[in-house]
Amino acid sequence: MQRSLKTEFLSKKVTSPLVLPAGVMGMAFSGFNISIKHGAGIVTSKSLTLKPRKGHKGPVVAQFEGGILNSMGLCNPGIVDGLTEIDQFKKRSRIPVIVSVFATDLDDFLELTKFVNKSSGDFLELNLSCPNVYDEFGVPLAASKNEVFKIVNAVKSISEKPLIAKLSPNVYDIVPIVKAAESAGADALCMINTVGPGMMIDTKMCRPVLHNKFGGLSGPAIKPIALKLIYQAYSEVNIPIIGMGGVTYGEDAIQMLMAGASVIGVGTAVHYRGIEVFNKINNEMVKFMEENEYQNLKDIPKLEKLKILNCESKRNING
Amino acid sequence: MDKRLTLKIDKIVEETTNIKTFTFKHKLDAKPGQFIMLTDFEGGEKPFSISNCTKAKFSITVKKIGDFTTRLFNKCVGDYVSIRGAFGSSFFISKNKVLLVGGGYAVPTLYFLAKVLLKAGAHVTLINGARTKSEHIFADRFKKLHIDVINSTDDDSFGEKGTSVDVARKLLGLRPKLGNQKHDFDFIYASGPEMMMKALQDVIGEIDYEFLFERYMKCGIGICGGCTMDPLGVRLCVEGPVLSKKKVEQLTEFGKYHRDASGKRITF
Numbered sequence: 001m002q003r004s005l006k007t008e009f010l011s012k013k014v015t016s017p018l019v020l021p022a023g024v025m026g027m028a029f030s031g032f033n034i035s036i037k038h039g040a041g042i043v044t045s046k047s048l049t050l051k052p053r054k055g056h057k058g059p060v061v062a063q064f065e066g067g068i069l070n071s072m073g074l075c076n077p078g079i080v081d082g083l084t085e086i087d088q089f090k091k092r093s094r095i096p097v098i099v100s101v102f103a104t105d106l107d108d109f110l111e112l113t114k115f116v117n118k119s120s121g122d123f124l125e126l127n128l129s130c131p132n133v134y135d136e137f138g139v140p141l142a143a144s145k146n147e148v149f150k151i152v153n154a155v156k157s158i159s160e161k162p163l164i165a166k167l168s169p170n171v172y173d174i175v176p177i178v179k180a181a182e183s184a185g186a187d188a189l190c191m192i193n194t195v196g197p198g199m200m201i202d203t204k205m206c207r208p209v210l211h212n213k214f215g216g217l218s219g220p221a222i223k224p225i226a227l228k229l230i231y232q233a234y235s236e237v238n239i240p241i242i243g244m245g246g247v248t249y250g251e252d253a254i255q256m257l258m259a260g261a262s263v264i265g266v267g268t269a270v271h272y273r274g275i276e277v278f279n280k281i282n283n284e285m286v287k288f289m290e291e292n293e294y295q296n297l298k299d300i301p302k303l304e305k306l307k308i309l310n311c312e313s314k315r316n317i318n319g
Numbered sequence: 320m321d322k323r324l325t326l327k328i329d330k331i332v333e334e335t336t337n338i339k340t341f342t343f344k345h346k347l348d349a350k351p352g353q354f355i356m357l358t359d360f361e362g363g364e365k366p367f368s369i370s371n372c373t374k375a376k377f378s379i380t381v382k383k384i385g386d387f388t389t390r391l392f393n394k395c396v397g398d399y400v401s402i403r404g405a406f407g408s409s410f411f412i413s414k415n416k417v418l419l420v421g422g423g424y425a426v427p428t429l430y431f432l433a434k435v436l437l438k439a440g441a442h443v444t445l446i447n448g449a450r451t452k453s454e455h456i457f458a459d460r461f462k463k464l465h466i467d468v469i470n471s472t473d474d475d476s477f478g479e480k481g482t483s484v485d486v487a488r489k490l491l492g493l494r495p496k497l498g499n500q501k502h503d504f505d506f507i508y509a510s511g512p513e514m515m516m517k518a519l520q521d522v523i524g525e526i527d528y529e530f531l532f533e534r535y536m537k538c539g540i541g542i543c544g545g546c547t548m549d550p551l552g553v554r555l556c557v558e559g560p561v562l563s564k565k566k567v568e569q570l571t572e573f574g575k576y577h578r579d580a581s582g583k584r585i586t587f
Contacts, residue, residue: 023543024543024544025542025543027543027544027545027547027578027582028547028552028578028582030549030550030551031544032552033551034547034551034553034554035552037552046582053581054579054580054581055580057362057364058363059358059364061539061540061542063540070538070542072537072538072543075545075582076581076582077584078583081582081583085582203325204399208360209323209401211362211364270541270542271540271541271542274541274557275541275554
């Protein structure tokens, strides 16, 4: 009997648990088209802002042995044009779309939410964690449990779409933050955003490779960090998690599920294995299920949850 | 891992007042139609088609159009720039009778193509068009290849009068008459302004072709989605910049719009 990758995410049926994450291929509706053609089950827009942003000047990517640094700088056509692309995609597809939005204060997040409410997008994702706009906006909101709570709570009160909080790995303790997001009403978590940021240097010219100097790490090198944080979050919250960070092969996706993810983001691997990577990973997951006699995704076991520690009594370093 | 190469400019040739060819000593292993991403680490990294590539050297031919290229024009032999690539798809190499149609600063990539086609045994005819004589480039270099060349300028200042497409229309129009073997092309290649290629599509008839496209590129490695073309989602930096007839015919944005750095649609 054919093994099935069908699952549900926030009450939407999906044919594959693989998610095209924000920032990858999500600029135009055609980027969604080609991703679902090759097996993605859910797609996410670029993080949309109230006004269009051209992003950072190049170079915006730098490659290293374990992955890629990027500092795209939140380039996007703005919420109005971005939602037009999504509407155009949704006219011909039932694949769920996560509308990712980025802002630096609550008022703008609320304004963006009103636009998304009127759109054909299925879910609203708050990007609280872009690491590449530090010069402009300072420390990401996801570094503070109080900011996370405040924004998620206020947006939840007006959002007509299920709400996803995209969190940063770049904190000493993720636990208070995931708990803040859940208690504020987040319907799901998306983690992790890129790690670092880090930098690379061109030695012949003695210059930082990225024009922004620093950029977030993605790719195979960050997978162990992602697994650890997703496992910690899974142990603490009861909402589904979109797990991502370095997923390149079916084996990585299975590890994400075991760590507690409900669905799995695949981004940087689009570079390593082509846009066909979604179906490649789908097939590898099916093969794993056959070999281990799992019929459905829900048959794949998850790790035993971490023993819940009383985090609030520990010194709180996340503010 | 795709390596970044930081190279000294080996040679600079001024083609016109605002077009220069930069040559680098490095075995690039590129195919005709492919491009490199180039930066000087001063802000900006841009794609440039490869206009020549030998075992030891490669060249790009650049038109001065903005801040980035203006900075590049101020560089001297011996100055460093940093490149990634070669990236993207390349032209199909025919062994038969082919027509190359080029316009403006996009012509030089056809020089690299013509050399490879000749080596493969193809019979090459080229239409090399520009707006005016002072913008017409590579005429001498193509002459040395001993291929059939028709030079043209829109204002009749050099070669035949008219656009590359006007010349192509005439040339291809001769075909049906008396089964004119001379102009019976098996394959057409084009590199030029998008509206030139759009007009060319209408005069090509049933002949198979490949076009080289230009879109705003950021990452160059197929991740950011900035250069996807609607509705197929072909990434010009990976599945392009050379696209087959089959793909071109399905593009709804061809000749209509492109996208700027933010992804906003810009009408041609």
